[in-house]
């Protein structure tokens with residue numbers, strides 16, 4: 586992704602959908618044509634007897650940008666962890682492009698085209714912004730060390746490609762000027778952008794975004810919304826957890842609402858956000 590035939594993103598604002606996604610068009614993990622990008626069925630997990638996710642089902646069609654909303658503690662991030670393979674469900678199935686990934690760990694799921702961001706981005710301090718981009722997803726720094734050890738022309742070529750891709754993504758995210766800076770100097774919003782860039786490095790087909798607007802100033806918020814829209818237009822399926830309803834309204838034609846671990850409502854965003862049950866859940870009432 587973001588390494589299009591045009592030779593990269595010379596101007597971030599012009600980094601269009603064609604440049605955005607080689608990945609979405611290159612069928613890395615070739616999907617069954619009709620299968621949803623993500624299909625979660627009756628998934629549950631309990632922590633110490635408390636059901637954080639309770640028989641939750643959710644379908645995201647290929648190319649869709651679905652919002653996942655709900656009050657604090659509803660189970661949204663836990664659901665992401667179940668989809669990403671960080672947590673194993675007590676019951677239920679998770680399918681990516683038709684493949685049951687229940688037995689696969691997080692790195693296998695990344696290999697199937699799944700990527701995610703975290704609610705609180707934690708860039709590697711002491712490393713530059715560019716170096717952060719080059720750390721394998723999940724922080725597998727060891728891969729870089731091994732690559733150094735086994736250096737060959739092929740490895741060197743792959744590394745050059747990765748650096749090129751990282752630079753294009755930084756351009757796309759307007760972080761190029763900061764490429765050589767220690768990632769610790771980034772603002773909250775810039776950290777969110779770096780997190781997004783790191784997720785895009787693996788050329789995902791399905792992207793899970795956990796509150797990309799949290800702690801972002803209004804000026805940067807517009808830019809992040811625009812970039813997420815561009816990523817989705819490139820063909821990448823997006824599942825977006827967000828409390829910022831402006832972002833949800835602008836990006837998501839459809840939303841799923843969770844409360845107390847369960848699906849509370851689902852449908853067109855403008856209708857769902859007016860649904861009295863949803864309003865009640867946000868005001869602290871328990872779901873019916």
Ligand SMILES: Nc1ncnc2c1ncn2[C@@H]1O[C@H](COP(=O)(O)OP(=O)(O)OP(=O)(O)O)[C@@H](O)[C@H]1O
Pocket residue numbers: 632637655656657658659660661662663664704
């Ligand atoms: N590892 C864990 N151990 C114990 N309880 C957990 C764990 N992870 C989540 N929980 C609990 O599960 C419930 C759901 O939490 P989760 O973070 O998934 O909610 P959320 O909808 O993402 O909330 P928020 O919008 O505040 O991020 C909460 O009660 C939380 O305290």
